Amino acid sequence: ARKFFVGGNFKMNGSVSSIKDIVNNLNKANLDPSVEVVVSPSAIHLVLVRDSLRPEIGVAAQNVYDKPNGAFTGELSVSQLLDSKVNWAILGHSERRTILKEADELVASKTKYATENGVSVIWCCGESLEERESGKTIEVVSKQLEALKAKVSDWSKIVIAYEPIWAIGTGKVATTEQAQEVHKAIREWLKANVSDKVADETRILYGGSVNEKNCAELGKQADIDGFLVGGASLKPAFVDIINSSK
Ligand code: 13P
Numbered sequence: 115a116r117k118f119f120v121g122g123n124f125k126m127n128g129s130v131s132s133i134k135d136i137v138n139n140l141n142k143a144n145l146d147p148s149v150e151v152v153v154s155p156s157a158i159h160l161v162l163v164r165d166s167l168r169p170e171i172g173v174a175a176q177n178v179y180d181k182p183n184g185a186f187t188g189e190l191s192v193s194q195l196l197d198s199k200v201n202w203a204i205l206g207h208s209e210r211r212t213i214l215k216e217a218d219e220l221v222a223s224k225t226k227y228a229t230e231n232g233v234s235v236i237w238c239c240g241e242s243l244e245e246r247e248s249g250k251t252i253e254v255v256s257k258q259l260e261a262l263k264a265k266v267s268d269w270s271k272i273v274i275a276y277e278p279i280w281a282i283g284t285g286k287v288a289t290t291e292q293a294q295e296v297h298k299a300i301r302e303w304l305k306a307n308v309s310d311k312v313a314d315e316t317r318i319l320y321g322g323s324v325n326e327k328n329c330a331e332l333g334k335q336a337d338i339d340g341f342l343v344g345g346a347s348l349k350p351a352f353v354d355i356i357n358s359s360k
Pocket residue numbers: 123207277281282283284285321322323324342343344345346
């Protein structure tokens with residue numbers, strides 16, 4: 115069975131003081147030990163979080179580059195993350211794909227470099243509202259997966275997050291049927307294009323307006339193995355989301 119996974123993507127939010135509050139809240143919470151939890155603060159708070167958060171919770175950067183080091187202003191390297199005991203990264207989030215113009219190929223290249231050098235990756239995919247309304251959801255997600263497959267051969271350090279763009283930060287959560295349909299299609303794609311083993315073992319998370327009220331129903335779907343939570347991960351209710359799969 116796949117281990118349930120809950121990620122918290124803090125995005126560009128938080129101060130030293132508010133991040134310390136979140137860490138303290140997680141440190142004292144009673145967390146379901148069968149759930150893998152990873153939180154992703156802004157780069158400037160990574161070390162603070164890693165040094166103060168209970169060790170069983172993982173920490174993810176929100177980006178990592180595909181070169182070992184050097185003249186790449188503004189980027190973070192895999193070895194810098196590992197040196198600070200941060201061994202996860204979120205890559206391909208729709209905010210980076212659309213606002214920062216990251217192409218499928220760059221996302222795939224960064225995912226390859228990270229996973230081959232010891233950093234696990236929450237790799238995100240998902241369609242826009244326009245793409246969904248024109249019936250292109252599965253096509254769009256398949257194309258994103260194709261670009262990943264063109265570069266990556268070891269999928270063991272990859273967790274997939276399906277995040278429909280229209281559901282992110284909008285309060286418009288996908289219905290359980292809409293989410294399950296795409297998760298199932300992603301698993302079928304993995305089976306057809308990678309292997310039965312990868313299809314069976316890869317966690318597929320849902321992201322987009324997940325909260326403590328809607329998570330239990332989503333988490334019951336056969337192909338939903340957890341969540342990538344944005345806004346609600348900054349609140350105490352994040353603990354309820356982590357514990358929702360019981
Ligand atoms: P919200 O939970 O705020 O909709 O954000 C989802 C997301 O983008 C997580 O990566």
